[in-house]
Amino acid sequence: MMKLKTLLLATSWAxxxxxxxxxLQETAEKEEVQSPPSLPGEVHSKIDSATPGLMPVxxxxxxxxxxxxxxDALPEAKREFVLSGKGASVxxxxxxxxxxxxxxxxxxxxxxxxxxxxxxxVQYKQGRDTDQITLNTDSENYNTWRVxxxxxxxxxxxxxxxxxxxxLGGGRSGIPTFARSPVALSPEDLVAGEVDVAILxxxxxxxxxxxxxxxxxRAMRMLGRGTGGADVSTMIDPGKxxxxxxxxxxxxxxxxxxxxxxxxxxxxxxxxxxxxIPFIIGGDHSLEYPNVAAIADVYxxxxxxxxxxDAHLDTxxxxxxxxxxxxxxxRLMKEAHVRPEDYIQVxxxxxxxxxxxxxxxxIGMHYHTMAEVERRGWDAVMERVLQEATENTxxxxxxxxVDVLDPAFQPGTGTPVSGGLTMREAIxxxxxxxxxxxxxxxxxxxxxxxxxxxxxxxxxxxSLMFACLTGVAMHKKGITQKGFISELSSExxxxxxYGDKK
Ligand SMILES: [Mn+2]
Numbered sequence: 001m002m003k004l005k006t007l008l009l010a011t012s013w014a015x016x017x018x019x020x021x022x023x024l025q026e027t028a029e030k031e032e033v034q035s036p037p038s039l040p041g042e043v044h045s046k047i048d049s050a051t052p053g054l055m056p057v058x059x060x061x062x063x064x065x066x067x068x069x070x071x072d073a074l075p076e077a078k079r080e081f082v083l084s085g086k087g088a089s090v091x092x093x094x095x096x097x098x099x100x101x102x103x104x105x106x107x108x109x110x111x112x113x114x115x116x117x118x119x120x121x122v123q124y125k126q127g128r129d130t131d132q133i134t135l136n137t138d139s140e141n142y143n144t145w146r147v148x149x150x151x152x153x154x155x156x157x158x159x160x161x162x163x164x165x166x167x168l169g170g171g172r173s174g175i176p177t178f179a180r181s182p183v184a185l186s187p188e189d190l191v192a193g194e195v196d197v198a199i200l201x202x203x204x205x206x207x208x209x210x211x212x213x214x215x216x217x218r219a220m221r222m223l224g225r226g227t228g229g230a231d232v233s234t235m236i237d238p239g240k241x242x243x244x245x246x247x248x249x250x251x252x253x254x255x256x257x258x259x260x261x262x263x264x265x266x267x268x269x270x271x272x273x274x275x276x277i278p279f280i281i282g283g284d285h286s287l288e289y290p291n292v293a294a295i296a297d298v299y300x301x302x303x304x305x306x307x308x309x310d311a312h313l314d315t316x317x318x319x320x321x322x323x324x325x326x327x328x329x330x331r332l333m334k335e336a337h338v339r340p341e342d343y344i345q346v347x348x349x350x351x352x353x354x355x356x357x358x359x360x361x362x363i364g365m366h367y368h369t370m371a372e373v374e375r376r377g378w379d380a381v382m383e384r385v386l387q388e389a390t391e392n393t394x395x396x397x398x399x400x401x402v403d404v405l406d407p408a409f410q411p412g413t414g415t416p417v418s419g420g421l422t423m424r425e426a427i428x429x430x431x432x433x434x435x436x437x438x439x440x441x442x443x444x445x446x447x448x449x450x451x452x453x454x455x456x457x458x459x460x461x462x463s464l465m466f467a468c469l470t471g472v473a474m475h476k477k478g479i480t481q482k483g484f485i486s487e488l489s490s491e492x493x494x495x496x497x498y499g500d501k502k
Pocket of ligand 1: 285310312314325401446
């Protein structure tokens with residue numbers, strides 16, 4: 001049906017009159033058959049059908065006769081270059097035709113030579129361009145950053161979470177941890193402590209143009225605020241229901257996203273293998289790649305859906321670096337960890353061209369922009385997201401880029417975009433996703449505390465983590481009814497103002 005609408009829009013009324021609607025419907029159905037949903041573990045057949053945002057190289061069509069005559073006078077290789085469409089990225093065809101019409105035969109050839117020269121400079125050329133940057137394998141510290149301390153060197157202790165609090169009243173010892181929770185350092189600690197949620201810091205920020213996501217985990221631990229006590233909407237205290245630990249930080253090579261993501265993937269997988277839910281605190285959004293890949297390692301390729309909150313599409317591809325904070329989604333789908341139809345994006349509003357959305361439609365992704373929120377209202381969009389999150393897959397991963405929030409609430413992020421979600425919109429959807437689905441992983445990324453002179457950005461990140469912890473606690477207690485709200489905290493009960501007393 002969607003395809004039919006697109007066809008109708010793309011076809012002028014004059015042309016439409018010569019076709020029957022039935023014929024159009026048949027064409028649309030044929031197209032559906034040609035693009036079946038991908039199977040778990042398979043790469044979607046159309047994933048490389050277009051490179052959104054980049055002009056696809058296509059042979060020139062409908063070249064005017066007079067231009068063809070001019071091109072015929074050129075050496076064969078130059079004529080072929082122009083007709084191949086490769087030069088269109090240097091000089092748009094319409095402008096080229098205009099220039100050629102005014103030019104002498106000699107000048108026409110000069111234009112083509114110029115296009116060839118620029119095209120050649122842009123493309124990678126073996127021998128001229130660097131395609132590998134060598135690491136120093138002679139370094140005595142090649143793996144120091146990631147080698148784990150042998151158990152024999154650890155103080156002797158029984159496996160299990162270690163409380164860093166001196167006082168009976170909790171974690172008020174001045175040693176900051178995520179949500180003031182005890183620390184665990186190994187899978188054995190997680191198993192012995194019957195840990196439900198292990199919070200892992202991943203201070204990686206080479207994948208972001210504007211740095212400082214490196215300080216996200218440290219800021220959230222230091223502030224602490226927003227992570228304890230009972231949630232007002234549900235009267236659930238996640239700290240009392242769940243065994244939560246701070247799993248420390250994953251080691252990061254601060255000069256290499258590529259080396260670091262392997263280590264993050266290992267640590268996330270190690271948590272998930274114990275049955276605990278990894279919460280990964282970034283760090284930039286490159287992390288979604290190792291995080292979700294690790295989850296797929298444990299639960300199966302194509303078995304986990306992803307809800308991705310973001311102002312940006314993060315479907316970038318075809319860039320020189322294979323992974324950065326704008327490309328995790330393409331990489332996950334290209335390696336078949338997640339099927340396009342199981343990807344649900346929420347809060348999009350950065351300035352992307354039509355081709356991005358057209359490509360997402362073609363491969364079956366689910367996107368929810370702020371334009372949809374403007375048209376339908378947040379409540380309707382939220383319900384739709386919640387429904388889609390449980391429709392296709394048994395398990396769900398939630399990736400929360402804090403730039404989905406309006407910069408009014410979240411100035412501390414590297415790539416802010418106006419017109420985003422409020423915290424009042426974000427908290428309920430995060431809590432509900434974590435309560436009403438089989439959540440197997442969660443991340444908060446792109447918090448850059450140095451860009452916010454107040455503590456508000458960090459407080460909001462902590463509050464979102466708390467919203468998900470609340471949801472996981474509700475799930476554990478069996479409170480999975482849609483949109484559960486506590487009767488006690490949402491109604492004083494002294495009058496029957498809303499008319500719901502029986
Ligand atoms: Mn992002």
